[in-house]
Amino acid sequence: MADEGGESGSKPGFLDHIKKKTRELGAALTGKAREQAEDLKKPEETQLYRAIFRIKHDDEPRNRALSTLNNLFFHIHPAKVNRDATRYGYTWGMGGITFYLFIVLVFTGVLLMFYYHPTKVQAFRDILYLENDVPFGQLLRNMHRWAAHLMVMAVWLHMFRVFMSGSYKRPREFNWCIGVLLMVLTLLLSFTGYLLPDDQLGFWAVTVGTNMARATPLLGSQGPFGPQLGMNAYNDVRFGLLGGSIVDANALLRAYIWHCIAIPLIASVFMGVHFWRVRKDGGISGPSPVMLESETKV
């Protein structure tokens, strides 16, 4: 390379060579960088993007469908829905809102669990600590409380809507039953959470509630035919619920475990079945075309 210049004349020095090479390299790098910066405007063509999303997100009908079907979270939906089924006026959005509130409750609930000990010594103090010292602790607790109330309301209104639109009818009978159980689980979730602050409100609400369990026929110490079967305050169904004969430390622990682990797990399983059956029973029920009396085979 060095003998290009010839015998005499201006033989390019080593320095010039370096300069030239640097300029070339600079131009090449700038060009490449410009090219890649240009590519960044199309992130969907990067390897990273493709690794995550697997498909193009463009306006192709096929890719629109795939964006639902190929996504773990969205694939509970069908790729396409009845044009009128997206109306709030038909579904009121209540089922989805209930599920969303459940997610909010799990999220805020897990955060609350970081600050809470289910013991008689600490439970109430933990609430005070949450309210006064933990950053956003009061907001966290408020959100959990009100989301729970909202969820109960949304569940009831969802049931009301499903009834009024006749959506429990064949082939959705079984899913209605699952829904009833989910409503009961929602109420139980809310009720078990009521005791956890270990204040007077929860204590007396749970006392009133579990005193009723004493009166369970056959299984309660004060219920019909209970005493005849050998039930007393130390072996009846109320004792089992409270882990004792009074609302105390064991009851707190039991409420905590039911509230944070057992019922959410059970409810999640039922929710899975509920959503799965919505799809298997042909998607959401309507709005279906109206039928006439003369068209029934009664």
Added chain:
Amino acid sequence: MFGDWHQLWVIISTPDNIPIVAMLLFVPFFTWLAFHNALANDRLIAQLEGDPQLARTHHRTTYPYNSRWERELHTNPFLMRKELLAALIITIILMVWALTLNAPLEEPANASVTMNPAKAPWYFLGLQEMLEYFDPWIAGVIVPTLIIVGLMAIPFIDANPLGNGYYTYKQRRHAIWTFLIGFEAIWLVLVSIGTFIRGPGFMWYWPTQTWDPDRVEFNVNRNLDQIFGVNGHWLAHILPAAWKPEAVIIARGLFGIIPMVVYGIVAALFIHWICMRTDYSRKIYRKMSLVQTVTMYIFLITMLFLPVTIFLRLVFRIKYVWETPWFSI
């Protein structure tokens, strides 16, 4: 003392009572919305019934329709953006609520200081209210079980194939009335009474009446057999000598069967009368299997028993209709 508006405000603005106050607005709104949809569909149904030619070609919804439109939309984005919008609205409501109102926290739990009134959370106040009228085993165990099982039985009892997946009133009158009575007229009314009416000692306070923790209420309730003066005197004559001391108990137990049976028959006849009112309902009724019919009767008779008992207690001050040594109703 009446006219205590501050008392009413205290009850309404108690943070844990906000949901039921909200429900007092939501439920009428959604009932209106459901009926708004149902009556629109009913008008369409009437129109199609009167015009068979139209019925053959009509798209059969009340929503805007164009044969060139696609029948189905892509979930992404047409459904998902609505879901996102709903989630955002709920989040905003929840945030505003959580920022403006603190979750209640009372004194630390203390078994020796009773809360007065000691109330369950608002959604269970219907059951607690039921405790006023029934023994705990009925109010706390039997009624909730029957509600759950009864709700789950609805799709299997309702043999009417019409109204599947669209709002209608005309085609499902009985079902809708039953649900409205059960959910709104009984359940939500009981919850509201438990929230707004019941004060210290779980006693009855009219709205704007001052809550008085020292109030004493004399128990003036009596059993139906006491009103009829059942004392077992004449039964004692025909009983064996060994049973004579229990004559009054036996007489009351036997007497109580009468009003229960009478109620059962009257309620059954009422339900039967309702089921036989239109040609279509007669057809449905005849199609139902024996198990369906019996289950429907049991649940409807039991459901109607609640308001009847509440009425007897509140108006006639009757405690038990049927008293036995083991259970009383």
